Amino acid sequence: MKRIRHFLAFRRLNKNGRERTNSIGKPQSRSHQAKDVDVDVDVDVDVDMGWVGGLPNEIGNLTTLQTLYLEGNGLTGTIPYSIGSLSNLGILNIGNNSFQGHIPRDLGQLSSLTVLGLYYNELNGEIPESIYNLSKLRFFELANNRISGNLPSSMGNVLPDLELVRLHNSQFSGEIPISISNLSQLQILNLNTNLFTGRVPTNLGTLQKLEILFIDDNHLTNDPSMLELDFLISLRNCSKLKTIRIGKNSFDGRLPKSLALGGNLSQSLETLEASSCGIKGIIPNEIANLSNLIWLEIGGNDLEGEIPGALSRLSKLQKLILNSSKLKGSIPVTLCDLGRLYELNLANNQLSEQLPRCLGNISSLQRIYLGHNELTSVELSALWRNKNLQIVDLSSNNFNGSLGSEIGSVQGMQVLNLSGNQFSGDIPITIGRLEHLEKLIFSSNNLHGYIPESFSELVALQYLDLSQNNLSGAIPKSLEKLPNLVYFNVSFNRLSGEIPNEGLFKNLTADSFIGNKELCGASRFKVMQCKARSSSKTRAWKYILPSIAFIICLAIIVVWLMRHRNRNTTLTSQSSSLVTVKRISYYDILKSTNNFDDENLIGRGSMGKVYKGTFSDGMIAAIKVFNLDLESANHSFDTECNILCNIRHRNLVKVISSCSNLDLKALVLDYMSKGNFSSWLYSSDYCLNMDQRLEIMIDLASALEYLHHGHPFPVVHCDLKPSNILLDEDMVAHVADFGISKLLTQDQRILHTKTLGTIGYMAPEYGSTGIISTMADVYSYGILLMETFTKKKPTDDIFDGELNLRRWLFELYPDAIVQVMDVDLVDGVEENIKAKESCFRSIMGLALECTSDLPEERLRMENVLIRLKKMKIEFLSNVTEEE
Numbered sequence: 001m002k003r004i005r006h007f008l009a010f011r012r013l014n015k016n017g018r019e020r021t022n023s024i025g026k027p028q029s030r031s032h033q034a035k036d037v038d039v040d041v042d043v044d045v046d047v048d049m050g051w052v053g054g055l056p057n058e059i060g061n062l063t064t065l066q067t068l069y070l071e072g073n074g075l076t077g078t079i080p081y082s083i084g085s086l087s088n089l090g091i092l093n094i095g096n097n098s099f100q101g102h103i104p105r106d107l108g109q110l111s112s113l114t115v116l117g118l119y120y121n122e123l124n125g126e127i128p129e130s131i132y133n134l135s136k137l138r139f140f141e142l143a144n145n146r147i148s149g150n151l152p153s154s155m156g157n158v159l160p161d162l163e164l165v166r167l168h169n170s171q172f173s174g175e176i177p178i179s180i181s182n183l184s185q186l187q188i189l190n191l192n193t194n195l196f197t198g199r200v201p202t203n204l205g206t207l208q209k210l211e212i213l214f215i216d217d218n219h220l221t222n223d224p225s226m227l228e229l230d231f232l233i234s235l236r237n238c239s240k241l242k243t244i245r246i247g248k249n250s251f252d253g254r255l256p257k258s259l260a261l262g263g264n265l266s267q268s269l270e271t272l273e274a275s276s277c278g279i280k281g282i283i284p285n286e287i288a289n290l291s292n293l294i295w296l297e298i299g300g301n302d303l304e305g306e307i308p309g310a311l312s313r314l315s316k317l318q319k320l321i322l323n324s325s326k327l328k329g330s331i332p333v334t335l336c337d338l339g340r341l342y343e344l345n346l347a348n349n350q351l352s353e354q355l356p357r358c359l360g361n362i363s364s365l366q367r368i369y370l371g372h373n374e375l376t377s378v379e380l381s382a383l384w385r386n387k388n389l390q391i392v393d394l395s396s397n398n399f400n401g402s403l404g405s406e407i408g409s410v411q412g413m414q415v416l417n418l419s420g421n422q423f424s425g426d427i428p429i430t431i432g433r434l435e436h437l438e439k440l441i442f443s444s445n446n447l448h449g450y451i452p453e454s455f456s457e458l459v460a461l462q463y464l465d466l467s468q469n470n471l472s473g474a475i476p477k478s479l480e481k482l483p484n485l486v487y488f489n490v491s492f493n494r495l496s497g498e499i500p501n502e503g504l505f506k507n508l509t510a511d512s513f514i515g516n517k518e519l520c521g522a523s524r525f526k527v528m529q530c531k532a533r534s535s536s537k538t539r540a541w542k543y544i545l546p547s548i549a550f551i552i553c554l555a556i557i558v559v560w561l562m563r564h565r566n567r568n569t570t571l572t573s574q575s576s577s578l579v580t581v582k583r584i585s586y587y588d589i590l591k592s593t594n595n596f597d598d599e600n601l602i603g604r605g606s607m608g609k610v611y612k613g614t615f616s617d618g619m620i621a622a623i624k625v626f627n628l629d630l631e632s633a634n635h636s637f638d639t640e641c642n643i644l645c646n647i648r649h650r651n652l653v654k655v656i657s658s659c660s661n662l663d664l665k666a667l668v669l670d671y672m673s674k675g676n677f678s679s680w681l682y683s684s685d686y687c688l689n690m691d692q693r694l695e696i697m698i699d700l701a702s703a704l705e706y707l708h709h710g711h712p713f714p715v716v717h718c719d720l721k722p723s724n725i726l727l728d729e730d731m732v733a734h735v736a737d738f739g740i741s742k743l744l745t746q747d748q749r750i751l752h753t754k755t756l757g758t759i760g761y762m763a764p765e766y767g768s769t770g771i772i773s774t775m776a777d778v779y780s781y782g783i784l785l786m787e788t789f790t791k792k793k794p795t796d797d798i799f800d801g802e803l804n805l806r807r808w809l810f811e812l813y814p815d816a817i818v819q820v821m822d823v824d825l826v827d828g829v830e831e832n833i834k835a836k837e838s839c840f841r842s843i844m845g846l847a848l849e850c851t852s853d854l855p856e857e858r859l860r861m862e863n864v865l866i867r868l869k870k871m872k873i874e875f876l877s878n879v880t881e882e883e
Helices: 057-061 081-085 105-109 129-133 178-182 230-237 285-289 309-313 333-337 357-361 405-409 429-433 453-457 477-481 503-507 536-564 586-592 631-644 677-681 690-709 764-769 774-790 805-812 833-850 861-882
Strands: 002-004 007-009 045-047 067-069 091-093 115-117 122-126 139-141 146-150 164-166 171-174 188-190 195-199 212-214 219-221 243-245 271-273 295-297 302-306 319-321 326-329 343-345 350-354 367-369 374-376 391-393 415-417 422-425 439-441 446-449 463-465 470-473 487-489 494-498 518-520 601-604 608-614 620-626 655-660 665-670 725-727 733-735
Touching (some): 057 081, 081 105, 285 309, 333 357, 405 429, 429 453, 477 503, 586 620, 620 631, 631 655, 677 725, 690 733, 690 833, 690 861, 774 805, 774 833, 774 861, 805 833
Parallel strands (some): 007 067, 067 091, 091 115, 115 139, 122 146, 139 164, 146 171, 171 195, 188 212, 195 219, 212 243, 243 271, 271 295, 319 343, 326 350, 343 367, 350 374, 367 391, 391 415, 439 463, 446 470, 463 487, 470 494
Antiparallel strands (some): 002 045, 601 608, 608 620, 655 665, 725 733
């Protein structure tokens, strides 16, 4: 029994016994773990404090209580209606707990309430109308719940004293009330990450005390009759406004020049974040009048023209983010005058000409993102003058020359991506000095020489990609000792010698080494077996015998060709560049399928049928026969030939040959004895376990990573789904059916098409506008991840109206997500439950990132592959610990 009066608070203590406080001096914590608590006590009201889990109804007996502060104590259950009886209560803060259910309408009886803090809980439903009777309310915080409904149009009239409104990360909808402009004391308005629609009020400029305005990540619009974003113009007289965030909305207009002219905003504004919200046109020079700007982010829009040199006047600027737009021209040399610049992001534009050498003189610059432009440079030594660089991404440009030994002096480097350029020369041995380097990507260049032994000193390295170069020599065995390396790729080089077999190499597959004919090692790498050293006589025969064998085989082939030259009409692929192992005639195909007998039919598709063919030499193949009655069949056949002749990968179905005449168009493919992934996933006789599903998804990610980033011309598959994933005898997954794929040329990053993929798997921008890019495949892959581990199809009957597979999982993630894990993974199997649940939760988080509505927010496949492989390693480690 404790005696309590006027003030009741559970307080968190830190390790030193001191109370944790936030910026306004109140205790704070978001952890739900058990903590030591104090109870401030006084005399008068008696109450039994035997609480476990939630708040008791008896709390309503504390009628003289003035402050109830229970923030961050892991309390559960519902909010007791009896709190409405605390007539003297002025402050109610129960944020950072796990309360569920609705907000009690009885709280509207607390006429003295000035602070209402219910943030970071699991509350749902709508705000009771009675809450808007609390006319003395100053702090109104309901963020990070599942509260829905509209805000009343009279909100600014009935709650006139509001100073702080935080309703972000919830499910509010409808329009932002115009009456908010009447809140003369309002300092912070945060409505981001909701479902608000309609126009942004144009009278917010009357809020003279406003310091922070967050309305980003909604569905807001502007007046379509206005060329400029009119609501921004009204803010120019807000003399205390420091932060504006309006990104991820549906505006359609230009940045107003007058935003930074006149008024007081030009002196107060520090952050302007307006990414991916439909801004178009040029960047006005007048934006440089915002003299106190620290953070300018307006990327992901339809910006065009050149980067204004006037931006150099923003002397306090630390972040400049103009990525994913249509900016052209050169990078202004005047940007080097930004002496406080920390991050420069100009990626995914159409910038050209040389990289300014003076960027290396900005000592504050730590992050540079310039990937996917058309920039050039002879050497990078000037850039390496900046010893403070941490992240450098110059991928997919036209850089050439050497990497420069000076790179070793940038010892704080964490990420270095120079892929997709024309760098040549040796990899500098000085790179071994970069002890903080976590990610190193040199793929798709012209580098030659050896892999430096100094790589073994990169103790923090997690990701190493040296693929598609001209590297030679052996793979240093010392790389086995790198403790954090989870991704390694040296495919398509000229490497030789034995592949190491310890450390990371125990977990690698053949994908990491494909295209290096002289490598040898373990059979799982699908390279030749290493042989013991032989005598000089044996070594001589090693070179003589292959020559003799080659001459004999060549003679046999010449004779055979002369005899059979006129025997049959050999039908070859329309693509002269398609490399085939066999020449197969129309007659051979008819015979192998017994005249296309239905007994040999193994599949049907939108473009034709697939038969199993058994040839006279014993070879078994899958024969895809196109339906020539369809107008699109010819185009589909040509597309598959064009795509498949340019790609080779372990996880892509291999083409053996192709045949074409007026009566037949067919592809002869590797036969996949285990059929398609869909039949296994939904089989009633067999259940794929967690490890098998993970391995199949890793195979698929490897294929997509190769298609998107493995060569100069990215391939977009456009129709990923379980039935287009085939499994061989060893359950290795192979991507098939490239009939509607798109090959992006060097100057293309997106493409429009009228050919649509499969409903449920298509990305939003693909289905609605026909816009495709590699990000469309990433979206489809995310849907496949969800389906694979929940066994719930995106076209399931439960998904109707606005509810789809992604939204369903998003609303359950992360706390309740394990409830929808495929029951076959856990039913009747008590082992490794915790490991499976943890892995499933991580996979669903990855899937949600892959399926973001906006393409630029999705992960690249190379990052997806890294994370999946890491998840598998963690899963196997957790399984071992449980056992």
